[in-house]
Amino acid sequence: EKSGYKHFMLKEIMEEPEAIESALVGRVTLEGPVLNELKEFNVERVEKIKLVACGTSYHAGLVFKYFVEKHSNIDVEVDVASEFRYRNIHVDDNTFVIAISQSGETADTLESVRLVKRKGAKVISISNVVGSTITRESDVTVFMNAGPEIGVAATKTYVNQLIVLYILGMHLLRMKGIWNEELQRDFEFLKQAPEIFRKILNNIDLEEISSYYKNYHHFMYIGRGINYPTALEGALKLKEISYINATAYPAGELKHGPIALLDPTFPVFAIAPKDNLFEKTKSNIEESKARNSRIIAITNESNKELEKIVDDIIYVPDSPDDMYPLTISPVIQLFAYLIADMRGYDPDKPRNLAKSVTVE
Numbered sequence: 560e561k562s563g564y565k566h567f568m569l570k571e572i573m574e575e576p577e578a579i580e581s582a583l584v585g586r587v588t589l590e591g592p593v594l595n596e597l598k599e600f601n602v603e604r605v606e607k608i609k610l611v612a613c614g615t616s617y618h619a620g621l622v623f624k625y626f627v628e629k630h631s632n633i634d635v636e637v638d639v640a641s642e643f644r645y646r647n648i649h650v651d652d653n654t655f656v657i658a659i660s661q662s663g664e665t666a667d668t669l670e671s672v673r674l675v676k677r678k679g680a681k682v683i684s685i686s687n688v689v690g691s692t693i694t695r696e697s698d699v700t701v702f703m704n705a706g707p708e709i710g711v712a713a714t715k716t717y718v719n720q721l722i723v724l725y726i727l728g729m730h731l732l733r734m735k736g737i738w739n740e741e742l743q744r745d746f747e748f749l750k751q752a753p754e755i756f757r758k759i760l761n762n763i764d765l766e767e768i769s770s771y772y773k774n775y776h777h778f779m780y781i782g783r784g785i786n787y788p789t790a791l792e793g794a795l796k797l798k799e800i801s802y803i804n805a806t807a808y809p810a811g812e813l814k815h816g817p818i819a820l821l822d823p824t825f826p827v828f829a830i831a832p833k834d835n836l837f838e839k840t841k842s843n844i845e846e847s848k849a850r851n852s853r854i855i856a857i858t859n860e861s862n863k864e865l866e867k868i869v870d871d872i873i874y875v876p877d878s879p880d881d882m883y884p885l886t887i888s889p890v891i892q893l894f895a896y897l898i899a900d901m902r903g904y905d906p907d908k909p910r911n912l913a914k915s916v917t918v919e
């Protein structure tokens with residue numbers, strides 16, 4: 560069933576183009592992005608959105624926050640479910656709750672849904688599993704249609720969460736009368752995403768780069784803005800399957816403490832596409848270089864500004880600023896996969912982890 564791939568994780572990364580296609584079916588129309596699932600909701604009324612999720616799904620929620628806040632006045636808050644369920648959450652008629660769970664069975668996320676339902680909130684869930692508990696307990700489910708994911712590390716389901724959340728965000732903005740050229744470009748990009756992913760996955764070759772890094776004991780991922788979650792996700796992927804102590808910080812936080820860790824034994828993985836925050840991230844990269852850390856960076860093809868500064872560089876296609884969390888995802892996933900495999904671990908079955916976390 561691995562279709563010739565060594566591991567499910569690799570197979571599932573390679574399936575991302577088709578997974579995206581399935582997530583887009585019926586949701587990209589001539590008029591624009593549409594989510595029929597939300598027909599019954601007065602989405603134009605929404606003023607506050609609270610997202611709740613765990614792990615990788617939480618990172619997808621963070622991307623949504625940056626995206627929707629950038630284009631509107633909607634207040635978006637994201638929390639990990641194990642915190643959310645014990646907070647005193649306030650909801651009113653104009654608050655929507657979005658619960659994200661690939662499996663639909665994560666105990667803390669389910670309890671969070673129950674909590675806000677008791678308080679009268681409307682809950683939209685985003686899940687990959689038809690018939691899962693979360694789909695029965697929320698008001699409506701938007702399915703991510705990624706197909707079954709066997710590997711414990713979320714890969715194609717993360718990509719599809721992003722796709723569905725971008726569509727949801729665009730739908731919401733459009734219903735509120737917000738649309739602009741940038742959103743139109745983002746939407747056009749989504750339509751081409753399967754092809755773009757095919758190109759990325761066919762051309763990418765990370766074997767050599769991964770082999771330089773496989774023996775480090777530590778890793779510092781940095782990113783800013785909508786790619787801060789990308790840094791978090793890159794670090795989570797690496798730690799969960801390769802057992803390297805990978806940590807992620809917003810690049811601007813480095814000098815508030817973590818930069819003290821950096822030395823030649825502590826490489827920095829910079830998520831640095833040429834977006835509105837690039838110059839800031841670039842100076843954080845330079846500061847890290849000055850501590851003699853080895854630097855690996857991801858940026859976009861046409862940006863050659865990092866070539867003289869960093870040790871290793873991985874290019875992704877030029878994309879609209881909002882969309883880099885998507886184009887960079889397969890790269891951080893493959894990097895973690897290769898390192899785990901080179902270190903002799905089975906990435907499909909990381910120690911101490913289960914695919915669904917059904918207990919608190």
Ligand code: M6R
Binds near residue numbers: 659
């Ligand atoms: O099924 P869920 O989306 O609710 O799962 C949430 C997390 O347990 C999950 O994303 C976990 O972090 C993965 N192992 C990440 O690869």
